Amino acid sequence: MAAINADPEVMRWIGDGSVRDRARTRAGIDASEREWEEHGVGLFAVECRESGQFVGFAGLSVPSFLPEILPAVELGWRLARPFWGRGLATEASRVVLDFALRDRGLARIVGVHATGNHASERVLGKLGMRRERRTTHPRYGVPLCVHVLETCP
Template identity: 40%
Template sequence: MAGSTLITERLILRPWYAEDYAPFAALNADPRVTATLAGNLTRDESDAFADRIATHIDEHGWGLWAIEIKEGAPFIGYAGLSRPRFDAPFTPCVEIGWRLAFEHWRHGYATEAARAVLDFGFNVLRLPEIVSFTTIGNTRSRKVMERIGLVRDPAGDFDHPSLSPDHPLRPHVLYRKGRL
């Protein structure tokens, strides 16, 4: 199945191109971008991640789409849907997420892209629920979650099983939204 493309007022969310890998590796190596993640990715790790993302979109028609600004930057990060690869009380599920290069923060791009992704998830895929989660201190992503209508589920907060018990980013908050 070919990957879908989503278009918003300012953005194009699309399948990945080979040219996306270098700027993706740069944002994955930027400590400002990875401060709330488990750490920077090497070029090989970033490329392997991009390969998994691109393959998923090719096979399923949806996933973590590459974001470009119309008549502007050809790649600024990703936004989309994925299935977490760990076990937690709320899995299996579909998660909405985003990651943008630092220079594209504070322009509303994550919120704009996430709204298009939610619409696709609920109205095209007909998902009954979409979740999102992040570290407790990731206030920027939490604000995006709230702007797009996700609601915090304190009973669903969890310690991320991929991080060691003493890792400072292990505590995560869970947000949810059901199809209306």
């Protein structure tokens, strides 16, 4: 994961767009472990079925960086560049969505991407999420797009 977080092309549309070192990667994994314990949601490792190679993560988190949409659970992913373009983000995210809706019984999932991150926007569209609003990252001033998927009551 540290190698993925050190790739500027991967990190281009995440946070302020800067790469993350090993310590920050560790802190991110620790934060996800805490979310599993406190909220019952978190990140899953994604592996390539054929080779067993580590591809990245897909999963759920509480988007505390964006208080205006709270309470919410966010679907997200981050894959190593050699694995892009094979449909893996969509495949992994479908499994995560199923986990969120069926296993965790959540009725509303959000997806947040930086404006211009067209690949992620496309993935959210393929998952059936609709664009709800445009806003700005409170800390980094980056324009963001919020997508939502809601189940019928």
